[in-house]
Amino acid sequence: MEAQKLMKRKRNNTVEVSFEEDPTISEFNFQGPFLASFHGIPPPQNVEFNTYQSSNGRKLMIAGENSEVTFASKEYEADQVSEYMIAIYDKTTNIVTFRPAPVIDIAPIPKRLKLESNETKIQDDYLVAKTALDKEFGSKKMRSRILSKERGKIAASQVQEIDKIVSNIEETYKAIPTEEDIKIINEGNRPIPPHNINAVKAADVYKLDDIVSPMEFEAISVQQILRAKTDSKRLELLPFKSNFINDRLLPSLGTKEVNKKRIKMLLYINYLMAFRSAREHLNERDVMLEKLKNPPDIILKNLYERYTETSFLKTGGKQRSKMTSKCEDKLLCYMFALCLILEVFRVDPEKLIEDLTITPKKAFSIFRTLGCKVEGASKQEREALGLNASQARHMKRAVLTIPLVFPEPPKKRFNKQNKQ
Known part of the structure; x- marks a missing residue:
């Protein structure tokens, strides 16, 4: 009985909210609203702010003051401000309206400094x-x-x-940041998966769960591939044509006991390849679904969240997704980290380079970012291929080594003109 009353009370407290775009706002509005950044110095509550517009109507500034301090921004033009959207909720109608709001930097100017300046000028005069x-x-x-x-x-x-x-x-x-500050900043800027810098063996550096969440991994289905009768039928089910994947998937399917975990890892790498290849269609979800051969919803959702940046159009506030160069590097780092786990931390990148149409320099740069060293083919690898040391001298392998060492960030170079 008590549970029924509680359920009824919860239902009665439910509020239906609708969303709509403000039809009166199609572009930046000098009347507001605004988002203000005070750089860690919040204004007193008794400061009232006003907007001031230039005579030609193209620029604005925001200012406010009390008896002790003046707060003022520089002059901004409409295309100089960062674009955000804020939601305004009307309790009477239960409507949430989205409106564009720029971020304005506002700095404090103590009036004491102005007075001291005036007194000094009088004495000097x-x-x-x-x-x-x-x-x-x-x-x-x-x-x-x-x-x-x-x-x-x-x-x-x-x-x-x-x-x-x-x-x-x-x-x-x-x-000026200290060496420790720089180290922390560089650590945070690396586009690599979470890692254990103190790992004592390669297997402890990167974890599968940090690259593909357990829910995503569970959602990857291998049944269609297992049921396919021929290799050609199996390869048709893949969203991206990849020799790197084919060379590993088909032998894995031909074993007596199929390693489903390995097959799922190969399929996820293939999803990453397909997502990167179809990045021109990021804002066409139907096309993306088709390009990736209808992956599980959680896979596509997390691919967007991890490897794209989101912005909003000024008109209508429509969401847009974009894979920036930084996002692409992150995707490649996560993909190559997964390849390292798959290949027991020693990867021949030749087929990856061909599949992704990237340069060897780019590929090895990504592997070095992950903490790998580049080595030649081992004696065992040469013998398996029937090659001698001279014939295999151009063969390179990316090897994850312990202790884990990351490359130093490139130092800025200055030409003679900059030195003058």
Whole structure:
């Protein structure tokens, strides 16, 4: 009975909300709303902000003040601001309206600094006027003293400039990151899967669950491929034609006991290849589904979340997906990490290079980013292929080595013009 009452109460508290686009807003609106960034210095509650528009109607600025401080932004044009969407909820109609909102940087300016500047100017003006009178009407001794002072005098403006330079140097020095800070920043900027930097064996560096979530891995079906009667039928089920996958999938299907985990890993690598290949159709979901041969919903959803960036059109707020170069590098890193796990941490990248139409330099750069070293073919590999050392000298392997070492980020180079 109590449970029924609780269920009824929950149903009564349910609110139906509808969403709509504000038809009056088609582009950036100088009247707001705005999102303000105060860089860690929140304004007092008694500061009221106003927007100011230039006479030609193309620029705006935001400012507000109280008795102690003035907050002001620089002048912005409509195409200079970051585009965001905010949701405005009307309780009376249960309607959520989306409107574009730019982000405006606002900086505080203490009024005390302005007052000090004005007082200093008044004192300087008085001294200049007095010195001019003494030069013109003062005694010979007074004029001689003034000239002597001027010869050894450093102008107040010069002292202020020196103070500013010293202050700027001190602030710049404080802002310089330490080696530890740089290491942390570089670690976070690498487009690689989560990893164990202290791993004592290669198998502990990258985990399958960090590359493909357990829910995704469970959703990958191998039944159709297992039921297919011929190799050609099996390969037709793959969304992307890949010699790297074919050379490993078909032998795996021909064993007495099929390793389904290995087959699922190969299928997921193939999904990654197909997703990258079809990136021109990211905003056509129906086309993407067809290109990837109708993968499970969770697979496609997470491919978008991991390997694309989302933006919103200014008009209508429509969502757009894009695979940037950084996103593509991340996809390749995750794909190659999966290949390392699949190949027991020693990969021959030749077929991958052909399948993905990338240069060997690019491929080995990705493997090095993952912590691999590039080595020649081993004696066992040469013998399996019937090659001697001379014949196999161009064969390269990407090998995940322990202790894990990542390449240092490239240092900036300056030409002679920059040094001048």
